[in-house]
Amino acid sequence: MENEAVQAAGGLLSNLDAVKSIAAAFAIAIGGLAPAFSIGKLAAKAMEAIGRNPEAASKIQTAMILTTAFTEAIAIYALVVALIIKFV
Numbered sequence: 564m565e566n567e568a569v570q571a572a573g574g575l576l577s578n579l580d581a582v583k584s585i586a587a588a589f590a591i592a593i594g595g596l597a598p599a600f601s602i603g604k605l606a607a608k609a610m611e612a613i614g615r616n617p618e619a620a621s622k623i624q625t626a627m628i629l630t631t632a633f634t635e636a637i638a639i640y641a642l643v644v645a646l647i648i649k650f651v
Contacts, residue, residue: 594641
């Protein structure tokens with residue numbers, strides 16, 4: 564009887580680990596995909612703006628780099644959340 568309880572607890576633990584792994588995978592997939600699309604759109608619009616107004620290239624580039632850094636921070640937060648889900 565005790566052996567069955569240990570096996571049931573072990574099965575539950577492995578199911579919980581599987582769910583944690585899947586949740587962490589979704590968190591990092593969505594958290595990495597959204598910033599990737601955002602950075603792509605940001606770069607495209609910045610290149611378009613520089614093409615229309617080359618004199619403003621330095622201002623546009625500075626704003627683009629700052630915005631890209633903030634967007635990339637969202638992906639890093641998603642990684643942190645995925646690691647917390649997986650290992651806690």
